[in-house]
Amino acid sequence: MSDTSSSRPSGFHRRAFIAGAAGSALVPLTARAAVQDAQAPVAQDPALPVDVTLRVNGQDKRLNLDARTTVLDALREHLKLTGSKKGCDHGQCGACTVLIGDRRVVSCLTLALAAEGQEITTIEGLATNDRLHPMQQAFVDNDAFQCGYCTPGQIMSAIACVKEGHAGSDADIREYMSGNICRCAAYPNIVAAVKQAATEIMKG
């Protein structure tokens, strides 16, 4: 399956924006001069957007991305999959956790170009038809969130935690879920949710 949705749905591009702004009558002369000066190094920028195909939740997505784009920004800004959250953007909070292959990773420190050819699974890819994934259902059943911002990352991380065999005890769950910070401190309920889902997932 292929989706050729544009990576820049707004039709906006940094370079196009600069050129547009420089040509706008609303830009004061001083600013215009500054912008024109800035164009020279930009033109020599080695980082022209690159064509890349990301496989997200079983679908190939063709994108044209600046080399700096992380998987998180590709998902949120270019594919409009905003389930994965940007918390710290430095790999410290876990809100952006996705699966690449069967491994949980922080998508904010993963370059989109480096993820080409790998299967990316996000929170949007978990439910089948109208049925929630057992881990999603367990979070609902156990009231395992308050504000919910960390929840997609918690759920993606928890699914991998169970698959790795690290959900055998409360202590194990706490240790192996420590990369997902919950500012509301819903931790006891998160542990309960992971335990419930682990039992169901193991039953198959």
Add this chain to the structure above:
Amino acid sequence: MRSFSYQRATDPGMAVQALSADAAANNPLTQATAQPLAGGTTLIDLMKLDVMRPAAIVDINPLAQGWSAIEPGSGNLWLGALAKMSDVAAHEDIQRNYPVIADSLKLAASAQLRNMATLGGNVLQRTRCSYFRDVSYENCNKRNPGSGCAAMDGVNRMHAVLGTSEQCIATYPGDFAQALIALDATVEVTGRSGTRSMPFAELHKPPGNTPEIETSLQPGELISAFVIPGRWPRSVYLKARDRQSYEFALSSAAVALDVQDGTIRDARIALGGVATVPWRARETEALLKGRKFDDGLAQRAADAAFADAKGRRHNSFKIALGKRVVAHALQQAVTMEI
């Protein structure tokens, strides 16, 4: 983040070539124009902070097929530099015969980061010194050689008490490196003139007058493997930190012992969280060898490890803490069932 060009290296020669681009410029390696990308957990983070500013990224992950093996042979343990921390930590042979290695990896970072980070990248991770990581501070001798050190009289609770210099007191943040240096590991390096080996102990350079130079790697060189001689089933990694999980060490100890009938025949001790580089505590080892273990010996050995320690305003507690960590780790290693 500043813009950069991205390329994938599909064989080691290509990677070395791409990374040697500015060899003639003689930059410290950490400031070289081209930087290798493995797990990215340090590099991408520091690029977002504008601490690292490479113009080119060379993605070496395609080399993983040849460089990520975990081979516990009969004599030596061979670990490919692109093996993931999580895979090595979960390996049964390593848990059984090298618990100090498995635990140093398991107790580092988070499950997500251990899935991403490679062994080679892990030993090269940069300091967590907050003045180094925040470019709004001009004076950091590591970032801007000759600019001074804001940590010296700043908030230096997390900083080093061993191996410091007048120019830098930044702590080496890793855990796995302590296991490697304690076990006399060899590091295999691939560069322009092929592959060479050196003792792991020679990889990191103490700050001295050039804190910007962190390792003895030459331009274009990549770590390709680690080789650990012997087996150390009686070994532990003990890590004291502000949080129970997912935190850097305030003080840690890698301890590997060979004990027969209560007498210590061989001892390997390395310290983390307290030094500017992975730190081998040879005085401690010398004190232990050939002696019967008891609490008094553990205390004397722990004192010896910190005999040359130099605390500053906020980090002197690390000396007392570090001694307790060493003594406790020794007790754990002596009493563990193997």
